[in-house]
Amino acid sequence: MYKLAKSSFELAEQFQKGISFPIDYQTIIPYFFYFFPKTFSANVFVIKSARDIIEEIIASKDHINIFEISAGTCSGISAFLYLLKKQYIKLGRNIRHNKKLNIFVQDISELALDLGIKQIEKFLPIQGFDVSLRKIVADSTKLNIHKEVGEKADIVIISFSLYDIFGTSVEDMISWCKKMMKYISDNGLFFIVEPAVKNRNSLFLMKIRDAMRENVISPCPHYKDCPLLRRGDDWCHFGVRWKAPEYLERAMYMIGGRPPDINFSYLTLSKKYRLENLLKISNGSKQDFQHKPEQNMKIIRIVSHRLEEKGRILFWSCEESGKFLYQFLKRNSSKTVEDVFRIVSGDLIEISGVVKRENFYEILPNSNLKIILRLFDLD
Numbered sequence: 001m002y003k004l005a006k007s008s009f010e011l012a013e014q015f016q017k018g019i020s021f022p023i024d025y026q027t028i029i030p031y032f033f034y035f036f037p038k039t040f041s042a043n044v045f046v047i048k049s050a051r052d053i054i055e056e057i058i059a060s061k062d063h064i065n066i067f068e069i070s071a072g073t074c075s076g077i078s079a080f081l082y083l084l085k086k087q088y089i090k091l092g093r094n095i096r097h098n099k100k101l102n103i104f105v106q107d108i109s110e111l112a113l114d115l116g117i118k119q120i121e122k123f124l125p126i127q128g129f130d131v132s133l134r135k136i137v138a139d140s141t142k143l144n145i146h147k148e149v150g151e152k153a154d155i156v157i158i159s160f161s162l163y164d165i166f167g168t169s170v171e172d173m174i175s176w177c178k179k180m181m182k183y184i185s186d187n188g189l190f191f192i193v194e195p196a197v198k199n200r201n202s203l204f205l206m207k208i209r210d211a212m213r214e215n216v217i218s219p220c221p222h223y224k225d226c227p228l229l230r231r232g233d234d235w236c237h238f239g240v241r242w243k244a245p246e247y248l249e250r251a252m253y254m255i256g257g258r259p260p261d262i263n264f265s266y267l268t269l270s271k272k273y274r275l276e277n278l279l280k281i282s283n284g285s286k287q288d289f290q291h292k293p294e295q296n297m298k299i300i301r302i303v304s305h306r307l308e309e310k311g312r313i314l315f316w317s318c319e320e321s322g323k324f325l326y327q328f329l330k331r332n333s334s335k336t337v338e339d340v341f342r343i344v345s346g347d348l349i350e351i352s353g354v355v356k357r358e359n360f361y362e363i364l365p366n367s368n369l370k371i372i373l374r375l376f377d378l379d
Helices: 002-016 028-048 051-059 075-085 110-121 145-149 162-166 170-182 201-211 227-231 246-255 275-283 335-341
Strands: 063-069 099-107 129-137 153-159 184-195 216-218 238-240 262-269 298-302 307-309 312-319 322-329 348-352 361-363 368-373
Touching (some): 002 028, 028 051, 063 145, 162 170, 162 184, 335 368
Antiparallel strands (some): 216 262
16 A cells, blocks of 8 residues: 555656656556546536536437547546436436437547546446447547547546646647537537646636637636736636545555645536526526626626635635625625625625725625535535
8 A cells, every 4th residue: 555655646746747657557556546536526526517508418319429538547437427326417307218328438548448447337337328338549639529429429528638638738729629629519518627737737728718718608707808817827726625535545644645635627618508508507597697787796706715714704706807805794694695604616606786895895784695506516
């Protein structure tokens, strides 16, 4: 255990420095040991945040094509199947007969894919689905999903891989992402998840986001230039406190290290859907999110943890005009703002009736604050 823990932590340190390493017989087990729980968990949160759109996609078709690019040990597909297995995506009322679920996993390393497929098989079978699985050993940069699948894919996932594929060439990333969008069905989704690294992975996604803003439905609450990118000293990422698997906690304790944090940057892209569709589907189609200007209602994304101090709560938001600090004095508690006690990093909230102070917005007793969509839904 000690040798495995030490090897895995050394790989993690290389990764943090931006040093790539090959997935081979020396690295595959240490890599899986340390990284799989982190990448799996990050994918679960990102995919789950769009579960209602996924339900709509699946309900509309008899067969669904899902493709994981640069899959490695297949944490993206594993996360998707985990959610189906746990029935977080509620499909029962829409399934009249078994649907065909065609899974494709691609990577340049057959060794990694073979290990990943063993993880995928742990989630099979799934009631209501006939599942087929195909392994594709190929170069991601030359990938033609339409050719491999025989038609367009409905859900495409790439996680913790862009830097390994393209290095620091954001232009190549953008060009490649646009090409991948052509291989996705009109109502399909493209999930991109990257580690939260300020001057590398997160920065790349912020630039991809600006180049593809018309296709982005999450995490951004608007379609203007990325305000964090404009600041130049900030970065878009999200994190959640978690309890690592016991084996990983014990191993890291053994060598004086610590388990990885669950923090990441991500984009959810679509040709058809926009943020408004995501909110309407998740909250009921009758809900009107096109607020009247005089209501001064806005939708913002929480981009910090809830910061609790004696007598007040603080948090940071991202919105089209910038990144802002909000303050709520606990003595001002009221029914219309009670959600302020539950907000966490990643929440989308609608808010109105706040007052602009010199360096922050103040939430008053007669303000309105409501959580409308969660990234980290732990229920």
